[in-house]
Amino acid sequence: MTSPSPASPSPASPSPPQPSSAPLLKAENIRKTYRKHKDTIEVLRGVNLEVLPGEFVAIVGKSGSGKSTLLYCLCGLAQADSGSISLCGEPLDAQNANHLARLRRDHVGFIFQDLNLVSALNVADNVLLPSKMAHKPASRAQIGDMLRHVGLGGMEHERPDNLSGGQRQRVAVARALLRQPEILFADEPTGSLDPATAKSVMQLMRAGVTPRSSLIMVTHDLDLAATADRVIVLADGVNHATLRHPTSEQLFELMQQAS
Numbered sequence: 001m002t003s004p005s006p007a008s009p010s011p012a013s014p015s016p017p018q019p020s021s022a023p024l025l026k027a028e029n030i031r032k033t034y035r036k037h038k039d040t041i042e043v044l045r046g047v048n049l050e051v052l053p054g055e056f057v058a059i060v061g062k063s064g065s066g067k068s069t070l071l072y073c074l075c076g077l078a079q080a081d082s083g084s085i086s087l088c089g090e091p092l093d094a095q096n097a098n099h100l101a102r103l104r105r106d107h108v109g110f111i112f113q114d115l116n117l118v119s120a121l122n123v124a125d126n127v128l129l130p131s132k133m134a135h136k137p138a139s140r141a142q143i144g145d146m147l148r149h150v151g152l153g154g155m156e157h158e159r160p161d162n163l164s165g166g167q168r169q170r171v172a173v174a175r176a177l178l179r180q181p182e183i184l185f186a187d188e189p190t191g192s193l194d195p196a197t198a199k200s201v202m203q204l205m206r207a208g209v210t211p212r213s214s215l216i217m218v219t220h221d222l223d224l225a226a227t228a229d230r231v232i233v234l235a236d237g238v239n240h241a242t243l244r245h246p247t248s249e250q251l252f253e254l255m256q257q258a259s
Helices: 067-074 097-107 123-133 140-149 165-178 195-207 248-258
Strands: 025-036 039-051 056-060 082-087 108-111 183-187 214-218 230-235 238-244
Touching: 025 067, 039 067, 039 238, 056 067, 067 082, 067 183, 067 214, 097 108, 108 165, 123 140, 123 165, 140 165, 165 183, 165 195, 195 214, 230 248, 238 248
Parallel strands: 056 214, 056 230, 108 183, 183 214
Antiparallel strands: 025 039, 025 082, 230 238
């Protein structure tokens, strides 16, 4: 997302925008292995993925299927052993660490399971930090609006250590949405939230998808995954299936087959 002045998205989710033709993300034949003691664990064994502007793509799979590893490779925080990844038109394997950091800073947003909040900063400054680093300043009023959207109104001056796990998760969501990134990567973004709050947060994330931006989410929640435009089922490190606008029942059946 590239507007010069960030604006808080509406909680209401309109009809999904129509994707354009040029992908924001393209990954081909991604392979990744890890060594554990004397064993070699092949986590990704040739994953292919393409995400267009305007798309919300969910990635599901049983524990150990490579979902989070794939997400980290796609955003350049982990390096694939082989294959090619293009992010916002730039090949990741051709960039040095500094260029990758700038690419993520300027174009990418993250919501990770470990949240990465700064304990020395209050809630408002945690939300503002990535936007400030990307030279996309936001006003305190905009920060306050965003926090109210995620159910944290009036908590701008609290420190992360004083918040519950679910509240910290909502700070991380607000931080990512305020930046209005072109690609938002989310790893289990509702894992610590109650069902009602999870639904509200997903509406916010969905509303943040514009014709020029995309959302890529890893989740174990099949009901949330079913709200995506497209769902990719990973199994044994490869694309097991891809469905457009599936039901949670269809996803459950595919997960059972993949097991």
